[in-house]
Amino acid sequence: MNPKKINEDISYKSPGKFEETRFEKIHNEIFQNSTIASKIVAKEIALLIRSKQEKNKPCILGLATGSSPIKVYEELVRLHKEEGLSFANVITFNLDEYYPMRKENNLSYFYFMHQHLFNHIDIKPENINIPDGNIPFEDLNRYCVDYEKKIKNSGGLDFQLLGIGRTGHVGFNEPGSHVNSGTRIITLDHITRVDASSDFNSIGNVPKRAITMGVSTILKSKRIVLMAWGKNKADIVKTTIQGDISSEVPATFLQNHINTTFVLDQAAASELTRNKTPWLVKDCIWTPELKNKAIVWLCQKTNKAILKLTDRDYNNNGMSDLLASGSSSYDLNINMFNVLQHTITGWPGGKPNTDDTNRPERANPAKKNVLIFSPHPDDDVISMGGTFSKLIKQGHEVHVVYQTSGNIAVTDDEAIKFAEVCNDFVADEGYKVNFKSIIDFLKNKSENQIDSLEVRKLKGLIRRRESYAAVRHIGLNDENIHFLDMPFYETGQINKKPIGVEDINIVADIIAKIKPHQVFAAGDLADPHGTHEVCLNAIFTALKKLKSEAYMKDCWLWLYRGAWHEWDVHEIDMAVPLSPDEVMLKRHAILHHQSQKDRVVFQGNDTREFWLRAEERNKHTSKLYDDLGLAEYEAIEAFKRFQY
Structure with missing residues (x-):
């Protein structure tokens, strides 16, 4: 196999030699989405394994963890089970592991690799090498030297799979790592720990150190593929590919590797000059x-x-x-x-008896059936609370649908508080739920133990009742509030099941029941664990399934953002201005979600609370409109129409 190919169908192109890539110093390929890209990467790995088998040689793979390679591993497992790809000749070396960390911990990289790959293929156990996070501290230096020697004695890495952190780390080589660094113990950057905090439920639970292969170890690989998905990685991808080499961004050392390819989805590549401002590099x-x-x-x-x-x-x-x-x-x-x-309107459901030629929404029917989908129990008011209120006040038949229970985002302390209140209230009533057992479970819960069904039910009810309170505050009747509790979400842990037919049917059923003229859905795909994306894909699939129905001819789909990012001005199809009173109404609706206040469990890269993020983003959008010479408003909620 030609090493300078990502597969036999995509030829290698040197960075900087073509007009559109003249700012780029690392070869990269951009794909429509991470699923397509992951299959391409898995195909290259499979070709390498088979070519080594033909020569009766071992294939030495350097492997990564985190969310980026999961779909690659899924495809490798499929190739093994369905197309006979054998891993009998494969020797693997993982990049890193938290320290200290027991192998049995379900947040260890040892656990991750076995869960996603090793338990499903025919690799020999003795050929699996993962840094041991339980080595006594005094033995670490010798252990790291031996890990390096083992890689070298195996013949060196034929292929190294990488992800990239927001600090520019590869492996856990944080800013300041030297180009000559080898396998070692390292202190994790604060940003890296913040990014991992959603997995560990709080930053206080994230280990402060890790064992990692060094930059030098990685650069000795014969072939390197780095994957990056999503808008959150766009800035660091641009810095790495177009910036100067610096130990402050260790990934930039890859510019000096002769056979590296970055594999990106469109969102991760969005800040590259050729995508963000293509007029600066080409006609x-x-x-x-x-x-x-x-x-x-x-x-x-x-x-x-x-x-x-x-x-x-x-x-x-x-x-x-x-x-x-x-x-x-x-x-x-x-x-x-x-x-x-023409994007600006105070009538998000359309203004009756008015020429709608230059308005974002239709005037007719004057009273619309409106269906607002919310992936979590608070996305509706966070992202479109003001528009939500306007639709109700302007006489539309508005329904809100919460797609998941959101139970994993309720802390144990919050659940204990509610359980103790319930326990006190029903102590003498012989109530059928044993709240004492819930309290005992939570107070004695072991590290990373999955919540019991009763605890998950309680946490889901906490969020459900907060949702009722929030939308009652903006005027919605209880009978127009719906909870789907989509099955893919209900695992009791961060990792979810693949979306299934039952999930799609649940979404399709509520659409068929309401027969909406407008559907609002979350187009913000940057949430830390992908629930927004799964929920949106379920809506897309359900709409496609129902497309032949007569009522669907009059159904428009509007996508909102706000919890994680906002639409860029040029992307906005409908801008709904909010008055100061409407901003306060929205804030108070968000604050009804008390379990999410003060300590957001899954806050992602933004440390602000959700009410503050939403408010400041809405005010920022209004300022952008003002700066462009349009009317000045207190705040604006933005929407993009999606043609499904």
Whole structure:
């Protein structure tokens, strides 16, 4: 196999040798999504294993953990079970392990690798090498030296699979790691521990140290593939691929490796210059979407409102060909101003008896059936609480659907508090639920023990009742509140089951029952454990299943964001302004979710509480509109229409 190929169908292209990649210093391939990309990576690994088998040689693989390689391992397991791929000749070396960490702990990388790969293939146990997080501290230096020797004596790594952290770490080589570093114990960066805190339920439970292969060890690999998925990785991917080599971003050392490929989904590649501002690196086909994106960028670059842009602004910032196509700056500015002006509406369900030619929503029917999907029990009010309230006040038949129970986001302390209240209340009533057993379970819960069914039920009810309180606050009747408790979510742990037919049918059934004219759904896919993405895909599949139904011809799908990211201005199809009173109404609705206040369990990269994130993002969107020369509002909630 040609080592400079990601598979036999995709030829290697040197970074920087083509106009569009002239800012890039590492070869990368961009795919529509992580599923497609993961299958390509797994295929390359399988080809390598088989080519080594043909030569009767061992195949030495360096393997990674975390969310990035999971789908690669799923595909390798499938290839083993369905296409006869044998791992009998494979020797593996894992990159890292938390320290201290017992192998039996379900958060150990030993557990992870066996759960996702080793338990399902025919690899010999003696060929599996994972750093031991339970080695006595005084023996660590010798252990790390021996780990290095074992890699070297095996013949060196034929292939190294990598992910990348927000600090730019590969393995656990944190900022400051030297290019000549070998396998060693290292102190984890605070950002790395914050990112891991959702797995451990709080940052206080995340180990402060880890054992990791060194940068030098990784760079000796014959072939390196680094995978990155999602918007959260976009900034560090750009820095690594386009920035200068620095020990402050250890992944940049990969620029000096002659056979490295970054495999990215579109979101992770979104900040690369060729994607974010392609007009700076090549001639563009100026689609309406690209034109809108470029003009908004130009306004922000020049700190000018749209109608103040000049020919010189366009010419000096890589957009001269846009002017050369026949449009003057005046025409471009006016057209763009009108595009954004037409996104703004105080009538998110459409304004009755009004010309709707230039409005984002239809005027008819005047009273619409509206279905708001919320992946977790608080996404609705966090991301569109003001719009939610407007739809009710303007007379639409609004229903909210909570797709999952959200039970894993309730802390044990919060659950104990509620259980103790219930226990005191029913102590003399012979109530059928034994709250004392729930309290005892939680107070004696062992490390990483999965909650009992009773505890999960209690935590789910806490979030359910908070949801009732939140939407009652903005005026919704109880009979219009629905809870799906989708089965894929109900595992009692962070890792979920694959979405199944039952999940899809549950979503399709509620759509069929409501027969909506509008569906609102979470298009924010940056939540730490992917629940938003799974829930959105369930909605897409259900809508496709129902597409032939007559009522679906009048059903529009609107996607909201806000819990993790916001739509960029050029992406917005509907901007709903909020008054100061509506901002406060939304804040108080969010605050009804008391179990999520003060200590958000799964807060991701943003340390702010959800009410504050949402409020500041909504105010930031309104400021962007104001800076572009449009009307000034207190806040704006933004939506994108999705053509399904």
